[in-house]
Amino acid sequence: MNRQYSIPDLEKIAEIVIKEFGCGDDVDVIQLANQLGFEVYQTDFADDIAGKVERNSTNSRIFVNRSDIPARKRFTVAHEIGHIILHNDISKDIDFVDYRNNGKYDQREFEADNFAAALLMPREKSKKVWNEYHDIDDFAVVMGVSKRAAAIRLSNLGLIS
Numbered sequence: 001m002n003r004q005y006s007i008p009d010l011e012k013i014a015e016i017v018i019k020e021f022g023c024g025d026d027v028d029v030i031q032l033a034n035q036l037g038f039e040v041y042q043t044d045f046a047d048d049i050a051g052k053v054e055r056n057s058t059n060s061r062i063f064v065n066r067s068d069i070p071a072r073k074r075f076t077v078a079h080e081i082g083h084i085i086l087h088n089d090i091s092k093d094i095d096f097v098d099y100r101n102n103g104k105y106d107q108r109e110f111e112a113d114n115f116a117a118a119l120l121m122p123r124e125k126s127k128k129v130w131n132e133y134h135d136i137d138d139f140a141v142v143m144g145v146s147k148r149a150a151a152i153r154l155s156n157l158g159l160i161s
């Protein structure tokens with residue numbers, strides 16, 4: 001039950017999701033959430049909360065912090081989709097509240113983050129874009145992610161050190 005996923009596992013799962021849901025290599029995360037049966041809402045969270053996902057008998061919803069920039073909102077939705085796909089035991093409700101920098105970074109958060117990164121920055125596209133620009137800012141803009149998310153992914157892909 002407590003299956004743990006490595007980064008290569010998560011890349012494989014993200015690739016399957018992209019293929020199965022026909023996302024292409026520029027994933028519309030709202031549409032994907034909808035395809036999974038989740039509505040996405042913006043809400044006024046405290047500054048230290050990025051997002052939340054819940055599924056119970058009445059609702060299947062993702063919330064993102066209204067005050068975040070679009071690239072962060074997009075990553076948050078992708079992260080919550082990671083929880084839905086990876087941490088989805090149909091006998092249980094889902095309820096994750098995602099804090100920023102709370103010093104508590106467990107395996108499931110690691111998995112949701114790396115799934116999100118692989119979903120938004122697929123390996124082959126990332127290599128292609130990086131080889132074209134060799135610039136983290138440009139890469140982040142092209143991929144529709146924050147500079148921080150871009151730098152982490154490029155490092156994990158071994159494209160920057």
Ligand SMILES: [Zn+2]
Pocket residue numbers: 079083096097098108109112
């Ligand atoms: Zn999370």
